[in-house]
Amino acid sequence: MRVLPSMLIAAACAGLPMAAWAQPKPPPLDAAPAPGGPGGKPLPGAGQQPTALPTTKPPPLPPGANPFGGPGGGGRRPVSSGTGFVVAPGRLLTNWHVAEGCTELRARTARGVEVPATLTARDTERDLALLTTRGEVGPPLTFRQGPEVRRGEGVVTYGFPFAGMLSAGATLTTGDVSALSGLRDNQRHFQISAPVQAGNSGGPLLDMSGRVIGVVVSKLNAQRIAQVTGDLPQNVNFAVKGREALDFLRRHGVEPATGAAARPGLTPADVGEVAEPSTVLLRCLR
Template sequence: MFIRPASVALPVFLAVSSVPAWSEPLFGSQNCAVVVAARPTLPEARAWISENGYHERARVFLSSNNWFAITVGVVAKSASEGIISNGVRRATMPSDTYCTSGSSFLKEINWRTASSGAPSTDLWGDFDARPMSVVEKRFLQGSLALAGYYSGLLDGAWGRGSQSSLEAFTRDKFNEEPSNSHAAALVIDFIVAIDSEGWEQIPMEGLAMNLMMPVKKMRLTESDGLYKQWDHSDLNLQLIANDLINSELVSVHNFAESKSVTPSDIYKVRKRTRWVTSTTDPRGLSVYVRSELIRGTWSTVFITGGSDSSNELNLMVSSISTDTFGSLIPPENSTLMTHAMKLLDEFEESKTEPEPQVGVSQSPSQPEPKSREGGTGTGFLINEDGVLLTNAHVVEECSSINVNGHRADLIVSSNIFDLAAVSVRGVDLGEPLRFASDSVGLNADITIAGYPLHGLLGGLNVSRGSISALKGLRGDETNLQISAPVQPGNSGGPAVNRFGNVVGVVVSKLNTVEIADLTGDIAQNVNFAVRGDLAKVFLMSNGINYTEANRGTEKSVEDLAQMLQSATHLIECAP
């Protein structure tokens, strides 16, 4: 949860002062700044920023009441209520966060001075956990646990055990001391695992306990009241959850102890409200049992795993908790995620040859001149709150954005993913699309929708194709290659599977003119889409709701077209 001294409340920045505040809207007439805290002195403001992990994005303003207001972004007024509500619910913002026009701010303070003692946030600098929030530290602990280097609790407290685990990881893998780039590499691997295996914090029904589980791999094989058993589809990994009385508690833990080779191999805890037994049997099978006294009975999880699942078991054990948690993945603009995005960006740049590129991708929105002249693209509805997903390049440098002629507000944009979310209030935009719960496979059938060549072609265009490759140009792992025809204006449109679930976001097409000049042949139907898994990460990290769906019943091509027609909309960008 968000850590902040309870005795210090946010002051209201409306105090009367003889010092004049800005007379013009500081953040624009339609925007406001998100205020997460205020402190009476600049050193206290700096300390708060460091403790709560806002070092990358915090701005500090001196207010007319002589307090220092800490802001973490500027958002559209119309979208501020939803953004703050999501932040509070996911414990990434304090409960008394609010949005202000800045009318009482006197000046912005440069708080990042040498005297602030701020740690380095350079990607290649020495690792420092101080700028990170509890959510970020917990995520990094989870990354280390799945890599097999951390066995403590995922509590977001970065102490000696967490640091030693990171140091062991970097020594083994890189023969180096930890840097921010090493933490970023861990995070990228963890995000890939979350996407491919479906790691989520899952509540144990009726037991007031929860733990992380790869839901795409674990199958519920037995269920009888509170008794539940899950088995991994590929690995020797089993989880049992049940509620026990005192006699059953003793029997279960004695059984676990009996599996050890020698008494010295047993780790056990026997407290009034918690019992833990951990050991390894002669065959190398790891056994872990944890029981918590809750409401008079013992909520218990029993986990066993072979050598092939030691890392997965490690993460499950570390994540067991009786507390509730918000978002698993930190916000995209957090220190940890920013480092991960920078590392991905540098990796992509390292693969680019210095000479002119062959077959550079063209964004299928209107051609992009040196100065933005406006254009059109596509977006699709993803939730009941009127939020649409599109490409970042569709809405960048727009003085205003319209969806089907209605004013839209930009919520968030990422140039790394080339994704953006916009919102439209008070307008019926149809039925939201749902994301596929599993990753799309090679040669899978897809259907795309969009508004290509708006002004020349009339209305929505729906076309079909398949997944040609699971990587984009030059092995870009953020994209899929698709064969469905793409034209200028298709940018931001959905790509759905045969069940009607989103598996990608149309983003670009191959530059066929360059290919023809260089090879003498014209490449056909070589187009790209942002992976649906990464689109979900983008939405999750920014606190935007979406829904997932399993495969279900295969839909006819006519039904798919009708579904896409309801959810897909024209986006217009005014320069």
């Protein structure tokens, strides 16, 4: 049986679902996000149109699931949450669908300090966004420069799934690089087996030496595939490749730290300690 592509995907999205934690309905693969950033102002990269992005609009937080415990300026309320990480002093990288449509963005650091963040640049095709923060948010993570990522390499994700429902702190998961391309053979993505959930979007994907090799972006919608095929897929998730993130950052004047992967010798706990001071919980307010 042919599986319809529009039924395959669900974002590892920026927000939490409503009551009953039902997965949101994804748009067709060829759907383009609304033009412009918050307030409708055009941003760098705004002319690019996605062709097959496995992302959805962030669903709202359920009542009472406020990971920060209060409104923002001007009476704005948090409507969704996601993950970001430090790529340069005062600069954060996340997914565009985490920041899309937000009137205000806030970042909570590993020390529990909350700082404002502003959208500086976006790439809708890659689903990446660059944020600028007021104040120091942590040390930049180092991107892997080489060797090339291989199938079967161990990976670690670090982020904030289901903020306000699960742990108030970050969550670490482990897995492997399952394939060197994503949905529909998308060469900008890795397929990974590390579990990701709503709220992991924008978080770092790290190798076993603590180098960034990708940005968590999406997952297959297992429930919908099961409805069509009768089979439940297991841990089929996707990350934007590190080289794509590096190209995006450099195009917008950010030169992240890079380095060759050391011989894998760190444990997942060690990699988590690398990621922890540099990974932030993001909240979107409207």
